[in-house]
Amino acid sequence: MRSSTRKIMIGNIAVGGGAPIAVQSMTNTDTRDAAATAAQINELAAAGCDIVRVAVVDHDAALALGKIKAQISVPLVADIHFDYRLALTAIEQGVDKLRINPGNIGSRSKVEAVVKAAQANKVPIRVGVNSGSLAEWAVEKYGHTPKAMVESALEHVKILEELGFEDIVISLKATSVPFTLDAYKIISELVDYPLHIGITEAGTKWFGSIKSAVGIGALLAAGIGDTIRVSLTGDPVEEVRVGWAILQALDLRHRGPVFISCPTCGRTKINLEKIVQEVEEKLSHLTKPLKIAVMGCEVNGPGEAREADLGIAGGNGVGLVFRKGKIIRKVTEDELVSALVAEALKLEQEDQ
């Protein structure tokens, strides 16, 4: 089902070629502050971020990359606009990937210098075009369309290919979801480079999460996308949480418990919302994938809860705890949360 792409290595993380879809994020610290940046990267890694990008705005930021690298264990990507010297310094400092558009850094000799250094150090390059930065010639030829975005990216890709460099990832992020979907669908037919997918400037934490879930989810469901980044305004740890939730929703990767719970309705006889929130909080530190169902009624509850690793179904103040299809306990409503949590902790310990 998934589009086949070639595999490239970003540090020790494989992207494309059937590798697990990698979750990325970007720091919002001042990159020149190596300690603060490394601390945020480690927070992101703890939340499940596979690859972290940092903005490299000047020479001091580029020089900080080595110090940052020394304090982290996830691959580091340097995001660079226009200045090829920053790219050379970033490579010297040991970054694992560059995000740079070779068509925007000037003369052929500058491009060659960057590509040679990247080649020598096995540093892949991501070409990233977004809807605010299409090439003028492409817009003239195709209008402000997904096709123009694709052609803008391919122009950068061609520059790299002409220099024998094919260690490439491509991203085509628009703020419009339909625009983004069309662009990735077009390019996935044209090249086999791994695709980094996302919706750019998605918005506030709430709307941006939903918009990213729609856009990234629709692409992944169509078999497109090798690595994802959710772009939100605010704490990047939230980007990682949403990224994982999208992968979990599509059964593509799992980390920690996933909750199934029914919408409360007139048939609900237990305080489901309170129960689910308590359970989610008490189990949020688990990393083993567990499917946990919290159901509020007899009509659909037991049927659904049986599909889960662990489940409860309640009614009239009492509840049943299921484990892998078997009823293991009958408890009062008050005891439901602690009974479920205890069973989840048992499962987390097993096979470890």
Next chain:
Amino acid sequence: MRSSTRKIMIGNIAVGGGAPIAVQSMTNTDTRDAAATAAQINELAAAGCDIVRVAVVDHDAALALGKIKAQISVPLVADIHFDYRLALTAIEQGVDKLRINPGNIGSRSKVEAVVKAAQANKVPIRVGVNSGSLAEWAVEKYGHTPKAMVESALEHVKILEELGFEDIVISLKATSVPFTLDAYKIISELVDYPLHIGITEAGTKWFGSIKSAVGIGALLAAGIGDTIRVSLTGDPVEEVRVGWAILQALDLRHRGPVFISCPTCGRTKINLEKIVQEVEEKLSHLTKPLKIAVMGCEVNGPGEAREADLGIAGGNGVGLVFRKGKIIRKVTEDELVSALVAEALKLEQEDQ
């Protein structure tokens, strides 16, 4: 691009046949409490809910439907399991749609009684199968698969068709997104009845919103789905907000302001998160669709903000306000929110 379906009327709301995709939700009040139920329905309608469903668990709940109808203006759907008498009473009480599976209500004469009453009163019927309630024969034949869910639904549909009743909507909700996607893709090739789409028991407010956005979004992006319901544990008003956000993300329907904002990064020089949250709060009551961009840097900011009806791009404590591509004000960071809000209110008033 959208799958073509026949149009049916649920009260005054068209579903299918190219009609705008309707947003649905379900009350979680006790339906027998007509005042509380009507109050919640009116809250849902104010949030943009087009059609509201209520659980009808017994005769008293069915008798309350008329009182509820008298206090609301959106179409009302009665959700009934097993008992055909509740369906007859619901129709007498003036409901606009039934959600009932005719194969589960007993003898042919009972089914005929319901179908005749529905026909006489122009009340459509939604056949809804979910992953916890597949027909046993279908599971034996096809395993616990999307195909078995489709065949379970078509069995109910056939009963209606044999009685000359084709005023049908179908839903096939699973807790698994890939399972749901496959089921709807199969059925959309087989019938042209409008499809009510959603992910059942999606989970907690946060994860359930993302999971629903992925599942409903992927289906809508593939051209499938005529009406949607997001199922969340908790306040159903949140279901409506998420439903609208999904439609907005795909540019399928618009209501109120949509915010585009960039992920903060090392280049961000204004307090973007605070600004966006303030703006979102101050403009949340608007209903006119407006695309508002709040950008934190010079690299992508102005390019993106120009696409929006209204936008700000900031850097170094100052900010520019754009309106439909033109810079209209240059203000300090402190004035950005009030300047943007003032312009948005002006736009809301125009053409009204």
